[in-house]
Amino acid sequence: MNLAADFKEIDTKLYRYMLKELTQKDNKCHDCKDISCAAAVLNSNQLDLVSSNSQESLFKKGEVILNEGSLTSHIIYLKAGIAKEYIKGTGEKERILRLVKKHSYLGLPSLFGDRINHYSYSALEDCKVCYIDINVFNGLVRENGNFAYEILVSTSRDSLSNINRFIHRSQKKIFGRVAEAILYFAKIIYESDEFELPFSRQEFADLIDVSRESATRVLLKFNSEGIIQIKDRSLLVVNMDLLEQISRKG
Amino acid sequence: MNLAADFKEIDTKLYRYMLKELTQKDNKCHDCKDISCAAAVLNSNQLDLVSSNSQESLFKKGEVILNEGSLTSHIIYLKAGIAKEYIKGTGEKERILRLVKKHSYLGLPSLFGDRINHYSYSALEDCKVCYIDINVFNGLVRENGNFAYEILVSTSRDSLSNINRFIHRSQKKIFGRVAEAILYFAKIIYESDEFELPFSRQEFADLIDVSRESATRVLLKFNSEGIIQIKDRSLLVVNMDLLEQISRKG
DNA sequence: TCCATGATGTGATTTAGATCACAAATATAT
DNA sequence: ATATATTTGTGATCTAAATCACATCATGGA
Numbered sequence: 001m002n003l004a005a006d007f008k009e010i011d012t013k014l015y016r017y018m019l020k021e022l023t024q025k026d027n028k029c030h031d032c033k034d035i036s037c038a039a040a041v042l043n044s045n046q047l048d049l050v051s052s053n054s055q056e057s058l059f060k061k062g063e064v065i066l067n068e069g070s071l072t073s074h075i076i077y078l079k080a081g082i083a084k085e086y087i088k089g090t091g092e093k094e095r096i097l098r099l100v101k102k103h104s105y106l107g108l109p110s111l112f113g114d115r116i117n118h119y120s121y122s123a124l125e126d127c128k129v130c131y132i133d134i135n136v137f138n139g140l141v142r143e144n145g146n147f148a149y150e151i152l153v154s155t156s157r158d159s160l161s162n163i164n165r166f167i168h169r170s171q172k173k174i175f176g177r178v179a180e181a182i183l184y185f186a187k188i189i190y191e192s193d194e195f196e197l198p199f200s201r202q203e204f205a206d207l208i209d210v211s212r213e214s215a216t217r218v219l220l221k222f223n224s225e226g227i228i229q230i231k232d233r234s235l236l237v238v239n240m241d242l243l244e245q246i247s248r249k250g
Numbered sequence: 251m252n253l254a255a256d257f258k259e260i261d262t263k264l265y266r267y268m269l270k271e272l273t274q275k276d277n278k279c280h281d282c283k284d285i286s287c288a289a290a291v292l293n294s295n296q297l298d299l300v301s302s303n304s305q306e307s308l309f310k311k312g313e314v315i316l317n318e319g320s321l322t323s324h325i326i327y328l329k330a331g332i333a334k335e336y337i338k339g340t341g342e343k344e345r346i347l348r349l350v351k352k353h354s355y356l357g358l359p360s361l362f363g364d365r366i367n368h369y370s371y372s373a374l375e376d377c378k379v380c381y382i383d384i385n386v387f388n389g390l391v392r393e394n395g396n397f398a399y400e401i402l403v404s405t406s407r408d409s410l411s412n413i414n415r416f417i418h419r420s421q422k423k424i425f426g427r428v429a430e431a432i433l434y435f436a437k438i439i440y441e442s443d444e445f446e447l448p449f450s451r452q453e454f455a456d457l458i459d460v461s462r463e464s465a466t467r468v469l470l471k472f473n474s475e476g477i478i479q480i481k482d483r484s485l486l487v488v489n490m491d492l493l494e495q496i497s498r499k500g
Numbered sequence: 501t502c503c504a505t506g507a508t509g510t511g512a513t514t515t516a517g518a519t520c521a522c523a524a525a526t527a528t529a530t
Numbered sequence: 531a532t533a534t535a536t537t538t539g540t541g542a543t544c545t546a547a548a549t550c551a552c553a554t555c556a557t558g559g560a
Contacts, residue, residue: 089421109409145391148402152362152402153362155359155402156363156405159405162409162413166416170345200536200538201537211518211519213520216538216540217539220539452508461548463510466510
């Protein structure tokens with residue numbers, strides 16, 4: 001073997017590796033598998049700008065990602081994991097507004113509303129997020145109407161579905177609410193009729209605004225009637241149709 | 251007097267008048283006293299485009315402006331008057347989401363969400379509205395990022411305040427809710443501690459999601475305790491501080 | 501004018517679901 | 531392991547507010 005040739009080969013590999021690393025760093029958003037619908041309409045220069053003004057970060061299950069009342073300096077994009085959006089009420093009780101799945105921005109209405117975060121977010125699973133400088137983000141909205149349009153579509157959909165949930169909830173009795181929550185997990189969050197609840201019964205109750213005791217009772221009633229099978233935090237929907245009927249009829 | 255000269259003068263006046271009329275028609279948005287914050291950032295060409303693709307219309311008190319379930323072909327801007335935003339529940343009961351004051355667009359989230367109107371609107375006072383073609387409107391969003399930004403700000407604020415109301419309402423007992431509604435009229439809608447309720451007790455109750463009877467009882471209790479003075483539909487807030495306390499404490 | 505229809509006020513009754521008060525099971529720390 | 535805290539399940543009260551059932555009081559049309 002030729003030592004010089006060996007070195008050359010190693011050198012080449014190293015060079016390629018470093019080049020790839022550097023390229024990835026500079027183009028991290030270009031190659032991102034988890035890019036948002038909105039960012040997908042940005043041009044190459046605009047993506048470069050985002051790349052050099054964003055930062056990835058990880059959160060362990062249970063950690064707080066963002067606290068209500070704080071000032072918005074960066075917009076947060078959820079690349080992976082599930083987070084809960086909530087507000088801390090008076091005392092111990094918290095109100096869970098919704099769960100946020102990956103590929104969503106956190107707290108957009110707060111950014112455009114008054115720059116103060118109105119909701120808190122914490123990780124229900126390990127989460128990967130991207131911080132993007134808000135001036136860069138706002139600049140892109142003003143510079144690229146198509147980007148702005150996508151952001152509008154996403155905030156509008158969120159707004160409609162939030163209000164929809166609130167309105168229908170206030171008309172529903174407790175059975176309807178529990179059914180609604182189960183369907184929310186099965187159809188929207190996990191898209192499967194079998195899943196693990198990502199939190200305690202107390203939090204389940206906080207999500208539908210009933211007491212912990214009542215939520216438990218109804219969950220066990222559904223279980224004994226064979227509509228669902230629940231054991232600790234693992235849940236299987238047995239009779240989806242009936243559950244939907246209960247949710248609709250309230 | 252010289253008849254010819256007279257005619258000439260009349261002619262000139264007529265000419266000027268017609269010119270003004272025509273000019274106003276072509277530049278109706280340019281001269282509009284009720285232009286939206288968003289439209290204020292449009293350039294002259296873009297305003298021309300809006301001018302020639304919009305149409306003013308009047309609604310009498312009580313008339314339905316827009317019906318939920320309909321497809322959006324035009325965006326509606328409220329130039330004058332007050333409208334109620336509501337959804338028709340099952341049966342007779344309707345849920346009033348909020349009142350909309352002049353200088354607001356109606357149903358923006360529906361436009362960007364899925365193009366189907368989610369809420370109904372009816373006039374609580376005589377209303378003047380402007381219809382704008384949605385393709386023109388969407389075109390402006392995509393073409394002018396600053397316009398899009400203003401629309402985002404306005405939809406975001408609406409979203410935050412709606413959700414805020416829903417969240418706090420669900421924590422409040424009936425006294426807090428009635429107090430909240432009175433403050434809503436005094437501080438936000440009429441900006442005066444004396445005003446006429448624009449609708450019946452039933453609708454007042456629909457706004458805060460309590461029964462008509464309960465709403466009446468609390469209103470009369472506040473009256474007898476000297477917190478407010480209410481006679482038919484005219485209402486005077488006597489003790490604003492106390493009302494705010496009641497609203498906050500729930 | 502009178503009748504019909506709807507909007508209001510008010511007491512009596514009912515009820516859904518919160519709250520309380522534990523027991524059992526599970527997880528966490530020492 | 532043992533002790534301590536947290537999460538869950540379950541029955542027994544309690545209560546706020548809906549519902550029911552009328553009595554007035556307006557309003558508007560024939």
